[in-house]
Amino acid sequence: MQISTTNEVEGGRVLYPIGRVQAASSWHGSAVADDAADQRKAALEALIEMAREFDADAIIGVDYAFDEVKHGEMLAVQLRRVCATGIAVKLASAA
Secondary structure (H helix, E strand, C coil): CEECCCCCECCECEEEEEEEEEEECCCEECCCCCCHHHHHHHHHHHHHHHHHHCCCCEEEEEEEEEEEECCCCCCCCCEEEEEEEEEEEEEHHHC
């Protein structure tokens, strides 16, 4: 599975887009000093699995964002997770 933060894939040409995919890491306490890189990796792995379900060859335009449950919504603890989004595509070179 090729991953790109741009709309291009190295060594391949996009044959057609399959659609936007989104996945996230597990929720964790925002006060906990979890490694952000681990959360980002977990979100990317989940995104890749989702794209594979649609028989994609690559994901382009990959972007990351934080999802949070604010203090007013849940009084006990503030929660946060990393969300990854992108566009699953079929490549001409793999078709």
